[in-house]
Amino acid sequence: MSDTTHDNHDGKVHAHISSWRFLVAIFFTLIFLTFVTVQVSYYDFGSFNTVVALVVATIKASLVSLFFMHLRYDKWFNGFIFVMAFVFLGIFLLLTSDDIFTRGQIDYVNGRTRLERSGAIAPGALEPDPETPHEQAGHGASSAGTHSQTSEHH
Amino acid sequence: MAASHHAHDDEHPKFLAHHFDTPEQQFDTAKFGMWVFIVTEILMFGGLFVAYGIYKSEDPHLFHRAHLELNRIMGAVNTVVLLFSSLTAALAVRSSQLGKKDQTTMWLVITILCACVFLVVKYFEYTAKLEHGFLPGRCFGHPWFGDHCTDRTAATAHPIPVHHLPSRANVFFALYFMMTGLHGVHVLVGMGILIWVTRRNLRGDFSKEYFTPVEIGALYWHLVDLVWIYLFPLLYLVG
Numbered sequence: 001m002s003d004t005t006h007d008n009h010d011g012k013v014h015a016h017i018s019s020w021r022f023l024v025a026i027f028f029t030l031i032f033l034t035f036v037t038v039q040v041s042y043y044d045f046g047s048f049n050t051v052v053a054l055v056v057a058t059i060k061a062s063l064v065s066l067f068f069m070h071l072r073y074d075k076w077f078n079g080f081i082f083v084m085a086f087v088f089l090g091i092f093l094l095l096t097s098d099d100i101f102t103r104g105q106i107d108y109v110n111g112r113t114r115l116e117r118s119g120a121i122a123p124g125a126l127e128p129d130p131e132t133p134h135e136q137a138g139h140g141a142s143s144a145g146t147h148s149q150t151s152e153h154h
Numbered sequence: 155m156a157a158s159h160h161a162h163d164d165e166h167p168k169f170l171a172h173h174f175d176t177p178e179q180q181f182d183t184a185k186f187g188m189w190v191f192i193v194t195e196i197l198m199f200g201g202l203f204v205a206y207g208i209y210k211s212e213d214p215h216l217f218h219r220a221h222l223e224l225n226r227i228m229g230a231v232n233t234v235v236l237l238f239s240s241l242t243a244a245l246a247v248r249s250s251q252l253g254k255k256d257q258t259t260m261w262l263v264i265t266i267l268c269a270c271v272f273l274v275v276k277y278f279e280y281t282a283k284l285e286h287g288f289l290p291g292r293c294f295g296h297p298w299f300g301d302h303c304t305d306r307t308a309a310t311a312h313p314i315p316v317h318h319l320p321s322r323a324n325v326f327f328a329l330y331f332m333m334t335g336l337h338g339v340h341v342l343v344g345m346g347i348l349i350w351v352t353r354r355n356l357r358g359d360f361s362k363e364y365f366t367p368v369e370i371g372a373l374y375w376h377l378v379d380l381v382w383i384y385l386f387p388l389l390y391l392v393g
Binding site for chain 2: 011012013014015017018020023024026027030031034037038041047049050053054056057060061064065067068069070074075077078081082084085086088089092093096097100101
């Protein structure tokens, strides 16, 4: 896996040297993929547009990192920390989305325990208080909020 | 590292810092440090990419309308320029590994020239965006150059907007300028690094045994390319 370390005990640097033909071939593959992603962008796949663009971009990024940046011939740990950057970026995106797109579904301060669209009990919400009959399926979450607020101030 | 036991203590090359046992250890340490730095760079850009994702999903239609204002031909040209510069950077490393000093210089200079071309194209793009009133802020909708906006009273100086995007489209262009701007700063820094590497190469610092700065400088340059590989489709193609 690693040309840098295997069977070399003389302490000298033994980095992999790519042939120029190979590097040029990688370059033309990257140009081809750029052409593909531009052409594809003229067609509308709806919400899959972004997915297609990201898949092509990731293939291109993999080619650059594996061969231009020599990760293919590098110590495995360098590749590992590089991949971990994307893992943590994924966690960042996931938790941020989870926060932003579920705000207003459960909001005890405003008395919201139901999903805005369906009126069903939001996942993770406490059982609705039986003494607040206004909060029923079908009611908008915002109206449920005002009702329960008024009942609190009895 | 097993290598240290076999190192020749009497052979201590000039390029080997005293706190390393062997050139190999020094090379691996430099690369490891660079990869960790690359991770921090990805996470810095990551914040902007996450912001892009969140705002795009909140109003995909607006992002779509706004992204049509970007020039995807210029974006594609810059993509090809950066990919080519990545190739020449990789070839510079190869030449350096083979100890071919003049070739290394040539590839490094070509890489730097590509960086210049990229920035020139970017300059024309930015100028067009400012003229067409896409600079986010109070002047959004009004051309930036000329007798308006200098006193921050764009709406009175230029009551008729030059485009018909809603002011919410500010968000797209704020992200556009931040992401491409931060990337542009990286292009400038990359140029500085490559110029420094070229100077050292001309001075004869590098050899088959020691080419670490060429390798590390090229890694930085490839990172600039990597970021653009994602910026281009997300901003110019799918919006």
